[in-house]
Amino acid sequence: MNWQQTVNARGWKVPFVNKSLFQIGKDLRPRIDAVIMRNSRIPDAAIHDKAFFPWIAELEHNWQAIRDEAVRIRAEDIPSLGDLSFDHGRIAADRRWRAFFLKGYGYRMPGNAARAPVTAALIEKVPGLVTANFSVMEAGGHIPRHWGMTKGMLTYHLALKAPREREKCRMHIEEGETLHVMHWKDGNSFLFDDMYNHEVWNESEDDRYILLIQIKRPCRFWGNLLQNLFLQAVRHSRFVKDIRKAIERGANGTN
DSSP states (O other): OOHHHHHHHOOOOOOOBTOHHHHHHHHHHHHHHHHHHTSSSSSOOOOOOGGTTTTTHHHTTTTTHHHHHHHHHHGGGBBBBHHOGGGGGGGGGTTTTEEEEEETTTTEOOEEEHHHHHHHHTTTTTTTTEEEEEEEEEETTTEEEOOOOOTTTTOOOEEOOOOGGGGEEEEEEEEETEEEEEEETTOOOEOOTSSEEEEEEEEEOOOOOOOEEEEEOHHHHHHHHHHHHHHHHHHHHHHHHHHHHHHHHHHHHHH
């Protein structure tokens, strides 16, 4: 009898295990976020200063090599996020949003990493890495207004192949009464807190390619400890298990 069978047989309940992303957030996220923000080493802001994160410079320096790997894989070979993760539900209903995962919640995707060895090596140097993927928003794609999972993570975008009509491909990030309108430019990047409401449009005729990374928010001891516990629990949740299974099915050519 494995540990999960033992837990079930004895009627115990383990937080997060076999739960969806929605259930995880509903259960404990507000209390976890409060502790994390009391221990955060950086301010609570929608857009963060890249100078605080020295690893960003190396990714920007190597953006062309990263781009070449992403484009070589091609959008049609990158699965829709909605097909990988049921928990992304409403925001991934548009199948023109695609994701090619290289690493997530401590799991390395060896088949995918082998197709992008330069990128796979570079992301291993990113402190506090949680997830990394090539994110493609095809022409005409739209991600509705939403927010993320926890204040314990920040999201990084490195533009690899931006549409020629930059103004038609944008992300709105709401910070109180301020609306940040973000565009992508090849080789440039930005870091933001996705717990602020945000929405994405690609109204151009070109696909948008980026390297999308999530990292742990820099925190002092207690905040960092809670982050690690939370992320370890998410690692064993249904949310992550479903994505891993979908990626493995795709790698094996099965449905």
